[in-house]
Amino acid sequence: MKKPSSKIREEIAKLQERLKHAETREAERIGRIALRVLFACLINKTHAQYTSTHGVRSRYYRPNISPPAIPSSRTRSCAFRTTV
DSSP, X not given: OXXXXXXXXXXXXXHHHHHHHHHHHHHHHHXXXXXXXXXXXXXXXXXXXXXXXXXXXXXXXXXXXOOOOOOOGGGSOGGGOOOO
C-alpha cells in the first residue's frame, strides 16, 4: 500500500523538526561542558598565579614525602601473574 505524497511530506517535516530540536539540545549540552572546562581552567590558572605571587604553597606541596613507589612484578598478586 502506497502512502500519499502529502502524508510523506508531513512525516518528513515532523522528522526535520525533531532533528532540529535534537541538534539544539546537543549544542546546548556541548556548550555547558565547554563552559565547565573553561571555568576549571580559569580556577587552576588563578590558583597557580595566586600561590606564586603571594608565596603560598599549594595544598598539594609536601616537601618531605616522596612519590609512591611502583610495585615490582614480584609483589603483585596471583591474579596478575602470567604463565609462560
